[in-house]
Amino acid sequence: MSWKIERVEGADLDLDEVLEVYRASGLGERRPIEDRERFAAMLGHANLVLVARDEPGALIGIVRAVSDFSYVTYLSDIAVTLGQQRSGVGRALIAATQAEAPGVKIVLLSAPAAVDYYPRIGFTQHNSAWVLNP
Numbered sequence: 410m411s412w413k414i415e416r417v418e419g420a421d422l423d424l425d426e427v428l429e430v431y432r433a434s435g436l437g438e439r440r441p442i443e444d445r446e447r448f449a450a451m452l453g454h455a456n457l458v459l460v461a462r463d464e465p466g467a468l469i470g471i472v473r474a475v476s477d478f479s480y481v482t483y484l485s486d487i488a489v490t491l492g493q494q495r496s497g498v499g500r501a502l503i504a505a506t507q508a509e510a511p512g513v514k515i516v517l518l519s520a521p522a523a524v525d526y527y528p529r530i531g532f533t534q535h536n537s538a539w540v541l542n543p
């Protein structure tokens with residue numbers, strides 16, 4: 410399968426198409442996909458969004474991140490549709506995210522299903538991540 414990765418404006422994406430990728434990847438269980446208004450804001454306010462599309466052009470993967478393009482990129486979400494997982498799309502999305510903010514580290518909180526993924530693609534574990542819930 411071949412695919413293409415491009416940086417996009419989150420607000421320009423078709424919300425239903427994006428929601429379907431979250432659903433079809435499994436990440437939708439951990440994100441507020443039922444709240445369309447909130448989700449549209451999540452897409453619109455993320456300042457570094459990349460998508461992967463297959464040959465006919467269907468959305469098969471997405472990265473939603475916030476970057477200062479100088480010091481740190483916070484990778485909020487990465488999702489690849491189930492049928493396309495483990496074929497290199499996730500790795501390519503991360504590489505493209507790095508290319509958009511070169512020399513800048515990527516920080517993320519892993520979903521439980523992906524804790525073994527990040528060390529495979531070069532991430533190191535940080536033992537002092539902290540979350541302040543609203």
Ligand SMILES: CC(C)(COP(=O)(O)OP(=O)(O)OC[C@H]1O[C@@H](n2cnc3c(N)ncnc32)[C@H](O)[C@@H]1OP(=O)(O)O)[C@@H](O)C(=O)NCCC(=O)NCCS
Nearest residue numbers: 434436488489494495496497498499500519520523525526
């Ligand atoms: C996690 C995810 C983004 C990875 O994307 P992907 O396109 O499937 O991963 P890749 O094909 O780039 O995988 C690269 C390597 O990691 C391995 N891998 C993929 N998913 C893995 C996982 N969940 N656990 C452990 N290893 C994994 C692949 O087998 C591959 O190994 P290889 O280099 O030996 O061939 C994708 O599987 C996904 O969307 N999962 C569900 C949503 C989710 O949990 N997102 C993370 C939110 S923090």
